[in-house]
Amino acid sequence: MPFYVPLGPRGFLFQLGTLVIGVLGGLSYWLDRGNRDRQFARQIALVPLTVKVALDNER
Amino acid sequence: MKFQAAAIQMPSTLGEVDENLERADAYLREARDRGVEVAVLPELFNTGYGLCTHYASMAEDAEGPTLRYLRDRARAWGMLITAGFAERDGRHVHNAQAVCLPNGTVQIYRKRHLVFWERFCFRPGAAPLIVATPWGRVGLAICADMIYRKVWAEYRDRIDLAIISSAWPVFADRDTGRRHWLFGHVGPLSGEIPAKVARDLGIPVIFANQCGVTRTTIPVLGTRIADRFAGLSSLCDGLHAGAVRAGGEAAMLVKELTVHPKRGPVTCHFMSHSVPADSSFNSEPS
Numbered sequence: 001m002p003f004y005v006p007l008g009p010r011g012f013l014f015q016l017g018t019l020v021i022g023v024l025g026g027l028s029y030w031l032d033r034g035n036r037d038r039q040f041a042r043q044i045a046l047v048p049l050t051v052k053v054a055l056d057n058e059r
Numbered sequence: 060m061k062f063q064a065a066a067i068q069m070p071s072t073l074g075e076v077d078e079n080l081e082r083a084d085a086y087l088r089e090a091r092d093r094g095v096e097v098a099v100l101p102e103l104f105n106t107g108y109g110l111c112t113h114y115a116s117m118a119e120d121a122e123g124p125t126l127r128y129l130r131d132r133a134r135a136w137g138m139l140i141t142a143g144f145a146e147r148d149g150r151h152v153h154n155a156q157a158v159c160l161p162n163g164t165v166q167i168y169r170k171r172h173l174v175f176w177e178r179f180c181f182r183p184g185a186a187p188l189i190v191a192t193p194w195g196r197v198g199l200a201i202c203a204d205m206i207y208r209k210v211w212a213e214y215r216d217r218i219d220l221a222i223i224s225s226a227w228p229v230f231a232d233r234d235t236g237r238r239h240w241l242f243g244h245v246g247p248l249s250g251e252i253p254a255k256v257a258r259d260l261g262i263p264v265i266f267a268n269q270c271g272v273t274r275t276t277i278p279v280l281g282t283r284i285a286d287r288f289a290g291l292s293s294l295c296d297g298l299h300a301g302a303v304r305a306g307g308e309a310a311m312l313v314k315e316l317t318v319h320p321k322r323g324p325v326t327c328h329f330m331s332h333s334v335p336a337d338s339s340f341n342s343e344p345s
Contacts, residue, residue, distance in 0.1 A: 002207055002208055002209060003206055003207065003208060004205065004206055004207060004208045004210070004211055004252065004255070004256075005206065005248060005251065005252060005255065007206075007244075007245075010241055010242075010244065013241060014241075014242075014245075017277075017279065017280070018172075018174060020279055021174075021175065021176075021178060021277075021278055021279055022173070022178050024178075024179075024278065024279065025173070025176070025177070025178025025179040025278070026178055028178075028179045029178065029179055029180070029181075029182065032179075033150055035115075036115040036150060036151075036152065037150060039113065039114075039115035039116040040115055040116070040118070040147065040150075042116050
C-alpha cells in the first residue's frame with residue numbers, strides 16, 4: 001500500500017475512492033475553466049490589511 | 060543549531076480573507092515578541108477551507124496581498140513564515156504553501172495529493188519542494204500529502220526540517236461525536252503522523268492544523284459531516300525527545316527545536332517554483 005501509516009482494508013477503499021473522485025473532479029475542474037476565468041476577473045479587493053502593512057513598514 | 064519555532068493553530072472563516080489575515084497577524088506579532096524564528100500557519104489559512112466554488116476569486120499570485128503581507132513580515136522581522144493559500148497560476152488554481160524567507164524570497168509548494176472535493180477546485184502540484192534556509196533544508200507537505208509513503212521517501216536524508224500545513228478534520232459529527240464509518244479512524248492520524256515522521260527521519264517536524272467547525276464533504280459517497288477540524292498541531296523534535304501538542308482549540312505552540320544541518324546538496328531543484336529575491340542571500344545552513 002502507498003500509505004505511510006497502515007490504514008487496513010479501508011486504505012484500499014480510500015485509494016479507489018480517491019482515484020474515482022480524482023477523475024470526476026479533474027473533469028469537472030476542466031469543464032469549469034470558463035467560470036474560473038470569470039471569477040479571476042472578480043478578484044476580491046483586500047485593501048485594509050495591505051494598507052496597514054504598508055503603514056507598518058513606513059514606521 | 061537551536062531556534063524557537065511556532066505552530067499556529069487557528070480557525071479561518073470561509074471566504075473572509077481580510078478577517079483571516081488580521082487574525083494571523085495577531086499570532087505572528089505574538090510569535091515575533093516571543094523570539095520565534097520559524098512560524099507556520101495552516102493550509103488555506105487566508106481563504107478558509109471547505110467546499111466552496113469561489114476559490115478562483117480569492118486566488119493570488121506571488122504579488123497578491125497575502126504573499127506581499129507575509130513577505131513583508133518575514134523580511135521585517137527576520138523570520139521564516141510558511142502558510143497555505145490559494146494560488147493563481149494562469150487559468151489554474153492550486154492549493155499551495157508559501158515559504159517566505161527573511162531575504163524577501165518566496166518559494167511555493169503545491170499540494171500534490173488532493174482528496175475529496177479538492178480536485179474539483181484545484182489543480183494538483185507536480186513536485187516536492189526543498190528550500191534552503193538559514194535553519195537548514197526545509198521539506199514541505201500539505202495535509203493529505205503526509206499520509207503517502209512516497210512523500211517522506213523523497214525527503215529522507217535530504218531535509219533537516221519538515222513543515223506541514225493542514226486543514227485536517229476529525230471526520231466525526233461535532234454534536235454527537237459519532238465517527239464516519241469509513242474515515243472516522245483517519246482523524247486522529249493528524250496527531251500521530253508528524254511524530255512518526257520526526258522519529259523516522261530524525262528531524263524536527265512543525266505541524267500546523269486548522270481548528271474550529273467545518274463541513275466535510277465527500278463527493279460520490281454523498282457524505283456530508285457537520286465536522287470540526289482536528290487541531291492537534293504539534294512541534295516534534297526528531298533526535299531530542301519531547302514534543303508539544305495542541306488540543307482542539309485555537310493556540311500558538313512555541314518550542315525550541317534543534318536541527319543538525321547535514322553537508323551535501325543545499326537545494327534540490329525539483330521545486331515547484333520561486334519568486335526572485337530582492338537581495339543576495341547565503342543559502343548555506345549556519
